[in-house]
Amino acid sequence: MTLAETLHESHGATFADRGGVRVAAHYGRPERTHLAVRNVVGVIEMGYGVLTVTGDDRIDFVDNAVSNRVHREDGTGCYALLCDPQGKIETDLYIYTTAERLLVFTPPERAAAVAEEWSGKTFIQDVEITVATEAFGVFGVYGPKATEKIASVLNGASSPEAELAFVRGSMGDDGVTVIRDDGLSGEEGYTVVCDADAAESVFDTLINNGLNAAPFGYDTWEALTLEAGTPLFESELRGQIPNVLGLRNALDFEKGCYVGQEVVSRVENQGRPSRRLVGLAPESLPEAGAAVFDGDATVGEVTRAVESPVHEKPIALALCDFTLDADELTVRVDGEERAATVESLPFVDGSDRSARLPDY
Structure with missing residues (x-):
C-alpha cells in the first residue's frame, strides 16, 4: 500500500493495483501531468518490493546469483537480472551497496519469492535476507529540472552524478538517500529513499518545497518509459531471454556463472536472438x-x-x-x-x- 495515501488523495489521485501493491494511477489529467514531467519535473511514489541482505558473505552471495557484477564500494549500485535455467528472466533488480548491507529493489510481486529462494541457498554462508518493503518509502523524481529540484531540497550532500550512485542527506527533518537514476523515463531522474514513517513528509517536500514538482502516477510512468524505449518487467522482461530485449546494461559476461548464464551466452555467441x-x-x-x-x-x-x-x-x-x-x-x-x-x-x-x- 502507498505510504502517502492522504497526500495522494489531496491531489485527486485515482488508485490502482500494480503487482499486488496499491499505487496512484493518475491525478485526473495524466496527459497534462506527462507534459509537466517532460518540460519541468514530476514526482511519483514507486511501488518497489524491497529486500535487505546482511552478513559478511552478502556481496559474494548476491553476486553469484545475478547477471551483473555487484559493486563492493559504499554508495554504488547496479542493475541486474535473475534468470531461470533456460536463461529466461525471472526478476530484474536494482542492488545498492552500503557498508552494512545490500538494499535490493525488485518488482513488488517478486520480493517475497526472491527472499525465499535466496534464503534456501545460503547454506553455511553468513547471509540473511529480509523482506523490508514496508520499512521504506521510495519516490522517483523525473524531468529536465530533476537535478535542480533535488538541489533545492537536499541538505548535507550534493546530487550524485554517476549512474546508480547514491548519497545520504536530509530533506527538512527527514534523513534520505538519493540515487541517480539510469534514464528510464528518458529524462534526468533520481530515486529518493526514506524510512516509512517519513514518507508522507518527504513526498510533501518533493512536491511543494524548493522548485515545485507535479505529482504523477503509474499511467504517466507507463507512457514516459514507453516513449523512452524502456522495457519494463511486467510487460516486456518477464520470461524473455535478455538478448531478445537488447538488455546489455544488466549483463556482465566476464563475471562468474549464474543460473541461466550458459543459455544467455550461447544466444549472444550465435550473433543474434x-x-x-x-x-x-x-x-x-x-x-x-x-x-x-x-x-x-x-x-x-x-x-x-x-x-x-x-x-x-x-x-x-x-x-x-x-x-x-x-x-x-x-x-x-x-x-x-x-x-x-x-x-x-x-x-x-x-x-x-x-x-x-x-x-x-
Whole structure:
C-alpha cells in the first residue's frame, strides 16, 4: 500500500493495483501531468518490493546469483537480472551497496519469492535476507529540472552524478538517500529513499518545497518509459531471454556463472536472438498481445501501447522476428488490421537516455 495515501488523495489521485501493491494511477489529467514531467519535473511514489541482505558473505552471495557484477564500494549500485535455467528472466533488480548491507529493489510481486529462494541457498554462508518493503518509502523524481529540484531540497550532500550512485542527506527533518537514476523515463531522474514513517513528509517536500514538482502516477510512468524505449518487467522482461530485449546494461559476461548464464551466452555467441524489440506507430491503439503482420505473415506481438502525449498519437513496443525488414506493417485492433510504421527508439529524445534502450 502507498505510504502517502492522504497526500495522494489531496491531489485527486485515482488508485490502482500494480503487482499486488496499491499505487496512484493518475491525478485526473495524466496527459497534462506527462507534459509537466517532460518540460519541468514530476514526482511519483514507486511501488518497489524491497529486500535487505546482511552478513559478511552478502556481496559474494548476491553476486553469484545475478547477471551483473555487484559493486563492493559504499554508495554504488547496479542493475541486474535473475534468470531461470533456460536463461529466461525471472526478476530484474536494482542492488545498492552500503557498508552494512545490500538494499535490493525488485518488482513488488517478486520480493517475497526472491527472499525465499535466496534464503534456501545460503547454506553455511553468513547471509540473511529480509523482506523490508514496508520499512521504506521510495519516490522517483523525473524531468529536465530533476537535478535542480533535488538541489533545492537536499541538505548535507550534493546530487550524485554517476549512474546508480547514491548519497545520504536530509530533506527538512527527514534523513534520505538519493540515487541517480539510469534514464528510464528518458529524462534526468533520481530515486529518493526514506524510512516509512517519513514518507508522507518527504513526498510533501518533493512536491511543494524548493522548485515545485507535479505529482504523477503509474499511467504517466507507463507512457514516459514507453516513449523512452524502456522495457519494463511486467510487460516486456518477464520470461524473455535478455538478448531478445537488447538488455546489455544488466549483463556482465566476464563475471562468474549464474543460473541461466550458459543459455544467455550461447544466444549472444550465435550473433543474434530469435526476436527483437521494435517501436511501432499504429494508426489505432492496440492492446497488449495484439498480433503484428508483415503482409499475411505474423511477425510478432505488441507488448505495450499508449497514446503518446508528446506525439499525440498511439505508439507501441512489439516483440518481432529479428530478421524483420519492413517499415510498413499492420497490427490487429478490434479484430481488424490497422496500418503501423516501424519507428526508431526512443520515440522521444529527452534530457537523458534510458540505459535499457535495446542494443543489438
